[in-house]
Amino acid sequence: MRSITFLCLLFLFSCSDSELVDLKNISHGAELYKNYCSNCHQMDGSGLAQLIPPLYQSDYLTENAGALPCIIKNGLKGKIRVGSNSYTLAMPAVRNLSREDVKDICVYVLQKFPKTPIVIADSVLKNTHKNCP
Amino acid sequence: MKKVYVAMAMLLVLGACSEKKKLPILGNRAAVERLIDGKLQIDTLYATVADFSLTNQDGKTITQETVKGKIYIADFFFASCPTICPIMKKQMIRVFEKYKGDTGILFLSHTIDPEHDTIALLKDYATRLGSDGTQWMFLTGEREQIYELAEKGYYATALPDSLEPGGYVHSGGFILVDGQRRVRGIYNGTDEKEVDQLMLDMDLLKNEQ
Numbered sequence: 441m442r443s444i445t446f447l448c449l450l451f452l453f454s455c456s457d458s459e460l461v462d463l464k465n466i467s468h469g470a471e472l473y474k475n476y477c478s479n480c481h482q483m484d485g486s487g488l489a490q491l492i493p494p495l496y497q498s499d500y501l502t503e504n505a506g507a508l509p510c511i512i513k514n515g516l517k518g519k520i521r522v523g524s525n526s527y528t529l530a531m532p533a534v535r536n537l538s539r540e541d542v543k544d545i546c547v548y549v550l551q552k553f554p555k556t557p558i559v560i561a562d563s564v565l566k567n568t569h570k571n572c573p
Numbered sequence: 574m575k576k577v578y579v580a581m582a583m584l585l586v587l588g589a590c591s592e593k594k595k596l597p598i599l600g601n602r603a604a605v606e607r608l609i610d611g612k613l614q615i616d617t618l619y620a621t622v623a624d625f626s627l628t629n630q631d632g633k634t635i636t637q638e639t640v641k642g643k644i645y646i647a648d649f650f651f652a653s654c655p656t657i658c659p660i661m662k663k664q665m666i667r668v669f670e671k672y673k674g675d676t677g678i679l680f681l682s683h684t685i686d687p688e689h690d691t692i693a694l695l696k697d698y699a700t701r702l703g704s705d706g707t708q709w710m711f712l713t714g715e716r717e718q719i720y721e722l723a724e725k726g727y728y729a730t731a732l733p734d735s736l737e738p739g740g741y742v743h744s745g746g747f748i749l750v751d752g753q754r755r756v757r758g759i760y761n762g763t764d765e766k767e768v769d770q771l772m773l774d775m776d777l778l779k780n781e782q
Contacts, residue, residue, distance in 0.1 A: 479655060479656055479657065479659055479660055480655060480659045482659075482663065488659045488662055488663055488666075488702075489662075489666060489701055489702045489703055490700075490701040490702075490703070491659075491662070491698065491701040491702060492659055528697070529652070529653075529701075530653065532653070532655045532738070532739070
């Protein structure tokens with residue numbers, strides 16, 4: 441009985457702890473998004489006309505969620521299709537960001553803009569970043 | 574006596590009516606002496622944007638003749654700019670949408686990176702922003718001419734800066750110019766409220782002309 445109570449308590453704490461961490465990371469990600477991404481993609485993720493692609497409800501973002509750390513790290517060149525529009529303007533690499541920073545931006549972007557939030561483990565995001573081409 | 578009061582009141586009303594709010598004329602001014610009908614008169618000479626010759630996104634030459642008698646907004650940008658340009662362009666689209674089709678109003682966006690922003694690139698850029706290139710034009714030309722025009726004509730800064738993301742530092746101003754090529758206002762093109770003010774001032778200027 442005692443061990444069950446202990447386990448329950450542990451579970452409770454671990455749960456709230458990780459949620460706290462999550463919230464902290466998301467607000468850190470939001471701050472970074474504002475500084476490094478929102479000039480082009482805008483705070484509401486709407487992009488700019490047919491020049492800069494939107495993130496909000498973007499099918500491209502959903503389909504390429506796993507590659508997001510590398511897109512932020514290396515930038516993106518070449519034509520992409522988002523919804524019924526194509527975009528050609530190159531996205532510059534975002535320099536001066538740590539692996540942790542990029543991970544937090546990804547968490548924020550993937551929570552905020554897709555139709556249904558996408559969850560990718562922190563370790564996976566960081567590992568992707570480490571092994572970008 | 575009563576009649577005098579009435580007359581005075583009427584004059585007051587008239588005076589109040591005719592005193593419309595006018596936009597200031599920016600820049601240095603000089604006094605010049607002119608002989609008019611054999612009499613020497615002092616006239617004020619206002620600063621104007623100097624003559625220019627640039628090329629638009631369709632390869633057409635654009636000069637001071639193109640903007641003659643028209644109100645226009647000038648701004649400076651470069652296509653690969655990751656900092657303030659997209660914010661400015663988002664705001665410029667708002668102004669453009671409001672005055673779309675108004676033949677008395679033009680928009681001139683000048684690239685400060687003419688080596689990279691070719692005519693073909695500017696054409697694509699214009700189209701993607703929703704401009705057919707007639708009312709809202711994207712201009713390129715000799716680097717020196719653009720930089721001098723920015724600084725001396727429009728009181729805007731534009732400088733290469735290797736420390737700046739994208740490689741240039743430039744002001745985010747929207748410059749409002751009247752039909753006589755006089756600068757009548759400079760607005761922060763990244764600030765929604767200032768851009769709202771710009772549109773109010775454009776209406777004021779339209780009434781003046």
